[in-house]
Amino acid sequence: MDSAMIEVRELVKDYGRTRALRGIDFSVPRGQIVGFLGPNGAGKTTTMKIITGYLEATSGQALVRGLPVEEHPLETRAHIGYLPENAPLYEDMMVQEFLDFVADIRQIPAAQRRQRFRLMTEVCGIGDVLSKNIGELSKGFRQRVGLAHAMIHDPEILILDEPTSGLDPNQIAEIRKLIRELGREKTLILSTHILPEVQATCDRVIIISDGKLVADDTVQGLMTGDGARIQVLVAPRGESPLEMEKVVESLQKPDSVRSVSVVGEKEDGLAVDVLSDAAVDARRDIFEAAIAADLALLEMQRQSVSLEETFRRLTMEDGGEHV
Numbered sequence: 001m002d003s004a005m006i007e008v009r010e011l012v013k014d015y016g017r018t019r020a021l022r023g024i025d026f027s028v029p030r031g032q033i034v035g036f037l038g039p040n041g042a043g044k045t046t047t048m049k050i051i052t053g054y055l056e057a058t059s060g061q062a063l064v065r066g067l068p069v070e071e072h073p074l075e076t077r078a079h080i081g082y083l084p085e086n087a088p089l090y091e092d093m094m095v096q097e098f099l100d101f102v103a104d105i106r107q108i109p110a111a112q113r114r115q116r117f118r119l120m121t122e123v124c125g126i127g128d129v130l131s132k133n134i135g136e137l138s139k140g141f142r143q144r145v146g147l148a149h150a151m152i153h154d155p156e157i158l159i160l161d162e163p164t165s166g167l168d169p170n171q172i173a174e175i176r177k178l179i180r181e182l183g184r185e186k187t188l189i190l191s192t193h194i195l196p197e198v199q200a201t202c203d204r205v206i207i208i209s210d211g212k213l214v215a216d217d218t219v220q221g222l223m224t225g226d227g228a229r230i231q232v233l234v235a236p237r238g239e240s241p242l243e244m245e246k247v248v249e250s251l252q253k254p255d256s257v258r259s260v261s262v263v264g265e266k267e268d269g270l271a272v273d274v275l276s277d278a279a280v281d282a283r284r285d286i287f288e289a290a291i292a293a294d295l296a297l298l299e300m301q302r303q304s305v306s307l308e309e310t311f312r313r314l315t316m317e318d319g320g321e322h323v
C-alpha cells in the first residue's frame with residue numbers, strides 16, 4: 001500500500017476558547033523519521049494526541065494507514081506505539097509487572113513475549129530496575145520504561161513526544177542510535193527541543209508555531225533554504241591599503257552574490273561575510289572577483305545556516321504577530 005502511514009488534514013483544535021491548532025496538514029510516508037519542532041505551546045503534543053486517538057479534533061481529521069482515527073480508534077492504535085509527554089505509568093506496579101500488564105492489553109502471544117521482553121530490556125536499558133516499583137524510579141528510568149511500553153508490541157508507527165527528555169547523555173546517544181535503527185523499517189514522528197537531535201536522526205522536519213505549520217522540509221533544505229554564507233578574509237595584493245567600500249563593491253559584482261558585509265578588521269586582512277543563494281556555490285565567482293579587483297583571498301569558508309537560526313527566524317516572526 002503506498003498511501004501515507006500518517007496523514008492529518010486541516011486539523012483544528014480548540015481547548016475552550018484557546019485555539020491550539022489552526023489548520024495543520026501533513027502526511028508521512030512509510031519509513032520516514034520526522035522531527036516535529038516548535039516552541040512551547042505550539043501544539044505538538046496536541047497534534048500527537050489527536051493522531052494517537054487520545055484527543056478528538058474540533059475539525060479536520062487524522063488518518064493512520066488511510067483509516068480515520070476517530071472512527072477506528074482500536075484498529076489505528078494497534079499500529080501505533082506512543083510515548084506521551086508525561087508517561088502515565090502505574091506508580092504501584094513493579095516494572096516487570098507493568099510490562100506484563102501492557103503485553104496483556106496489547107495481546108502479545110505468549111510465544112513471543114519472552115523475546116519481546118528481552119529485547120525491550122536490552123534496548124531501553126531497564127534490566128536493573130525490573131523489580132523496582134515505578135513510583136521509585138528516577139525521571140530518566142521512568143522515560144525508559146515509557147519507551148519500552150511504547151515499543152513492546154513492535155508497532156509499525158512510533159509517535160514519541162520528547163523521547164530523550166530526562167535522559168543522561170549516554171542514554172540520549174543510545175536512544176538516538178535506536179531511533180535511527182528503527183527508522184529503517186518503521187515510521188516515526190518525534191518531538192524534541194534538542195535541535196542537534198533532529199540533525200542527527202531525522203529525514204524530515206516539520207515546524208509548527210502557534211498552531212500553524214511554518215516549515216516542512218528536509219534538514220538540509222531548512223538549513224540552506226535561507227541562503228549560504230561564505231566567510232572571506234581579504235588582503236591587498238600590492239602596497240596600497242584596502243578600501244572597505246571598494247572591497248564590498250568588487251565582491252558584490254557576481255550574479256551569484258546576494259549581499260556583502262564587512263564583519264571585522266583583522267591584523268592580516270578584512271573579514272567579510274558574503275551571502276549567496278543556497279542553490280549555488282559562489283566561491284569560484286568570489287575568487288574571480290577578488291583577482292579582478294587586485295585582492296588576495298587569505299581564507300574562504302562556506303557555511304550553511306544552522307537549523308537553530310532557521311528555527312528562531314520561523315518561529316519568532318510568526319509568534320510576534322500574535323503577542
Ligand SMILES: Nc1ncnc2c1ncn2[C@@H]1O[C@H](COP(=O)(O)OP(=O)(O)OP(=O)(O)O)[C@@H](O)[C@H]1O
Binds near residue numbers: 040046
Ligand atoms: N488540556 C488543555 N486545556 C487547555 N489548554 C490546553 C490543554 N492542553 C494544551 N493546551 C494549550 O494548547 C496549546 C498547545 O499546547 P501543546 O501542549 O500541544 O504544545 P506543545 O507544542 O506540545 O508545547 P511544549 O513544547 O511545551 O510541550 C497551548 O496554548 C496550551 O496551553
Ligand SMILES: [Mg+2]
Binds near residue numbers: 046085
Ligand atoms: Mg508538548
